[in-house]
Amino acid sequence: MGEEEGLHQTQLLDTMFVRGLKRKCFDGEEDIEGTLAGIKAVPSYNLQRQSLLDMSLVKLQLCHMLVEPNLCRSVLIANTVRQIQEEMTQDGTWQMINAQNTGQASLDRLVSTDILCRSSGDQAEGKHVPAYGTFNKDFESDQAQDGSETMSTASSVQAPRNLQSNMWEEMENPQENKGNFQKSLDQIFETLENKSPNSVEDLFSEVDNSYYDLDTMLTGMMTNTKMGHCDSLETFSSPTNTASNSNCKSDLNDLDHIVEILVES
Amino acid sequence: MSRAGGGNDIQWCFSQVKGAVDDDVAEADIISTVEFNHSGELLATGDKGGRVVIFQQEQENKTQSHSRGEYNVYSTFQSHEPEFDYLKSLEIEEKINKIRWLPQKNAAQFLLSTNDKTIKLWKISERDKRPEGYNLKEEDGRYRDPTTVTTLRVPVFRPMDLMVEASPRRIFANAHTYHINSISINSDYETYLSADDLRINLWHLEITDRSFNIVDIKPANMEELTEVITAAEFHPNSCSTFVYSSSKGTIRLCDMRASALCDRHSKLFEEPEDPSNRSFFSEIISSISDVKFSHSGRYMMTRDYLSVKIWDLNMENRPVETYQVLGENHFECCWNGSDSIVMTGSYNNFFRMFDRNSKRDITLEASRENNKPRTVLKPRKVCASGKRKKDEISVDSLDFNKKILHTAWHPKENIIAVATTNNLYIFQDKMN
Numbered sequence: 001m002g003e004e005e006g007l008h009q010t011q012l013l014d015t016m017f018v019r020g021l022k023r024k025c026f027d028g029e030e031d032i033e034g035t036l037a038g039i040k041a042v043p044s045y046n047l048q049r050q051s052l053l054d055m056s057l058v059k060l061q062l063c064h065m066l067v068e069p070n071l072c073r074s075v076l077i078a079n080t081v082r083q084i085q086e087e088m089t090q091d092g093t094w095q096m097i098n099a100q101n102t103g104q105a106s107l108d109r110l111v112s113t114d115i116l117c118r119s120s121g122d123q124a125e126g127k128h129v130p131a132y133g134t135f136n137k138d139f140e141s142d143q144a145q146d147g148s149e150t151m152s153t154a155s156s157v158q159a160p161r162n163l164q165s166n167m168w169e170e171m172e173n174p175q176e177n178k179g180n181f182q183k184s185l186d187q188i189f190e191t192l193e194n195k196s197p198n199s200v201e202d203l204f205s206e207v208d209n210s211y212y213d214l215d216t217m218l219t220g221m222m223t224n225t226k227m228g229h230c231d232s233l234e235t236f237s238s239p240t241n242t243a244s245n246s247n248c249k250s251d252l253n254d255l256d257h258i259v260e261i262l263v264e265s
Numbered sequence: 266m267s268r269a270g271g272g273n274d275i276q277w278c279f280s281q282v283k284g285a286v287d288d289d290v291a292e293a294d295i296i297s298t299v300e301f302n303h304s305g306e307l308l309a310t311g312d313k314g315g316r317v318v319i320f321q322q323e324q325e326n327k328t329q330s331h332s333r334g335e336y337n338v339y340s341t342f343q344s345h346e347p348e349f350d351y352l353k354s355l356e357i358e359e360k361i362n363k364i365r366w367l368p369q370k371n372a373a374q375f376l377l378s379t380n381d382k383t384i385k386l387w388k389i390s391e392r393d394k395r396p397e398g399y400n401l402k403e404e405d406g407r408y409r410d411p412t413t414v415t416t417l418r419v420p421v422f423r424p425m426d427l428m429v430e431a432s433p434r435r436i437f438a439n440a441h442t443y444h445i446n447s448i449s450i451n452s453d454y455e456t457y458l459s460a461d462d463l464r465i466n467l468w469h470l471e472i473t474d475r476s477f478n479i480v481d482i483k484p485a486n487m488e489e490l491t492e493v494i495t496a497a498e499f500h501p502n503s504c505s506t507f508v509y510s511s512s513k514g515t516i517r518l519c520d521m522r523a524s525a526l527c528d529r530h531s532k533l534f535e536e537p538e539d540p541s542n543r544s545f546f547s548e549i550i551s552s553i554s555d556v557k558f559s560h561s562g563r564y565m566m567t568r569d570y571l572s573v574k575i576w577d578l579n580m581e582n583r584p585v586e587t588y589q590v591l592g593e594n595h596f597e598c599c600w601n602g603s604d605s606i607v608m609t610g611s612y613n614n615f616f617r618m619f620d621r622n623s624k625r626d627i628t629l630e631a632s633r634e635n636n637k638p639r640t641v642l643k644p645r646k647v648c649a650s651g652k653r654k655k656d657e658i659s660v661d662s663l664d665f666n667k668k669i670l671h672t673a674w675h676p677k678e679n680i681i682a683v684a685t686t687n688n689l690y691i692f693q694d695k696m697n
Contacts, residue, residue: 052545071443071462072493072512072552079491079548 056081276695277642284688296684302366305675308336308682310689311361315345340389342431345380357382363448381444384459386435392428396420440466440476447497453504460497479527496555502562514551534576536583555597559604566607568598573609588619601674610669614685631683631690
C-alpha cells in the first residue's frame, strides 16, 4: 500500500478516534464546546495507548465471562494487548509506572471503566444482559467497601487461596511492577483455568461450567476479575495523569467506540 | 461510473425493496446472508431467525423491454431452529450464516444453509399438479366402505396452483466445535467444505455421518492462540484447490492432493506491513473478513477493515489492486459476472463499487427515499470532517449502526441485491 494510502488510513483512524467523542457527548449531558475545550488536542500517545490497554483488558475479561466467547474477537483483543505490552516493554514505559501513587485516580478510572463495561455489555450480547447487570451492581457496591472486606466476603470457593494472596502481595508492594502486566494476564488466564478442572483450552473454547451453578460462577469470576482489574489498573497509572475525570471517561468511551466498531460481531 | 451515457459506465436504478418499512427492527428479521443461484433466477436470503426466503425473477415481459423481471417471493421456510447444547449449557443460535446454491441438475433446486454448528441440504421443488379422481375416499377424506366400490378408477393429474416445497434432504451435524463461518461447494459438485474458527472439514453431499478434517490450526496450548480462520472458499475450477483467510491478514492456498491434512499451505498471500503505518489498531485492522475467487479463478478478492484487495493467484507478496473503503470485521464483498467490478458494503447503508478497468469508484446508498422504480441512484460522497461540501456526508455523521454487510451480484446481468439490517434492496442498471 502506498504511503499516501497509508496516511489516509491513519488519518481516518485518528478522525474516528477523536471525533467519535462528539457523537457520544451529543447523546446527553454536556455542552459540546465545553467538552471539546477540555480536550485540547489529540490525546497524547501514551494516554491513548494506556487507555486502549486498560480497555482491552476489560474487554478481554468480559469476553471470557461469556458462556460462549466469540473466538475471533477474543483473539484480536488479546493480540492488541500483547502488542501494546511489547511496545511498552521496549520503550521502557514500565519503569515509569512504578513510583506513581494512584489512590483516588485509580478509583475514578474504575468508575469510568464501569460505565464502559455497561455500554459495551448492552451492545454486545443481548442474551447476557442479566450477567452484565449483576457484574456492574457488584462492581459499584464493591468499590464503596474497603478492599479487604470485599476480598473476604466475596471470596467464594472458586478463588484459589494462593491466587488471592498473590494479588494481595502485589497490591501491597507496588515496587514489584516489572512484568506485572504479564502477571495480570496470567492471573486472568489462571483464574479461568482454575475455575474449570479441564484444560486451559476452556479459555477460548466453550466454557465448561457444568460443575458450577451459574450464579456462583459469575460471583467467583466477578471477584477475581475485579481484583485482577484493580491490580492491573493500580500498577499502571497513566504517566500523564489527566486532570479531569471526564477526560478519562470520554477517552475511554472514544476508544470503546472505535474498538467496538472494529471487533464488533 | 457516475457519468451519464458513454462507455462502460453503469447507471444504477432502484428496482425493489423487500422487508418491513418501520424502523423498529425485529431481531429475527435481520438479514444475515444473500446469495443468487447459478442462473440468477433465484435469490435467497437467510435471517437471524433461521428462516430462508427465496425470491424468483419473473419471466421478462416482452412489452416492457426496459426493465427486467421483478423478484417475488417464491418460497419461505424455517431452515434452522435454536438448539440447546445441554452438555455445555450453550444456546446454539438459529441464525443462518451462509447459503450456497448447487447448480441445477433436474427440476428441483438444491441449496446448503448453515448456522453456527449444522449444515443442511434443502431441496426446493415445485408442485403444480395433483392427482384427482379417487373413488376410494369420500369428499371429506374418510375411506369408503370397500364393498360399495364397484369400479376401478385411475386418478388423473390436474393442474393446481403452484406450490413450492422445501424439504431437508441431508443434515450435516456435530462436526464443528467452533462457529461455522463459511461453506463452499466444490467444482466437482459432489463435495463441499465447511470452515469454523479453527478447522476446515470436507464433506460429501451424500454422506452425513462422516467428514474429513483438512485444516486444523488449533494450537496444542490454547494460550498460544493468536490467529483464527475467517473465511474459506473452493477454487471455481480446480477441484483440489481452496483458500482460507485469517484474522492476521493472510490468505493460504492449499492443494488437497499434497496431503490429507492441509496444514502446510501451497501459497501464502500476505502484504508486508508498512512500518510507518503501524498503529494500536494494526492487529485488528489487518483481519480479513471475506475472501472470494473471481469467476475466472485467476484472481481472488479479500476484504479487510480498510480496503478491498485483488490478488493475482500467481503473486503472493502483494495484491495487484487495492481499493480504500471503510469497514469492519464482517463485511462481505463480491464480483460482477465478468470480474470487472467489485462491490462491498459500508456504513450508513452505503455500498461501494470499484471498476477495475476504469479505476473509478462509486458510493451509493440503499434507502427508501429513492424508491421509485427506474430512479437513477445519486452517487454519494463521504468527506473528511470539516471539509464538507454541499450534498457530501462528513465521516463524523456516518451512522455506524446502519451497515450493509451482505451484497450479491447476479451472475450474468447487472442486477445487485444489497441487504441493510432488515431490508433487501434490488438495483439494476438503466436499460435503454
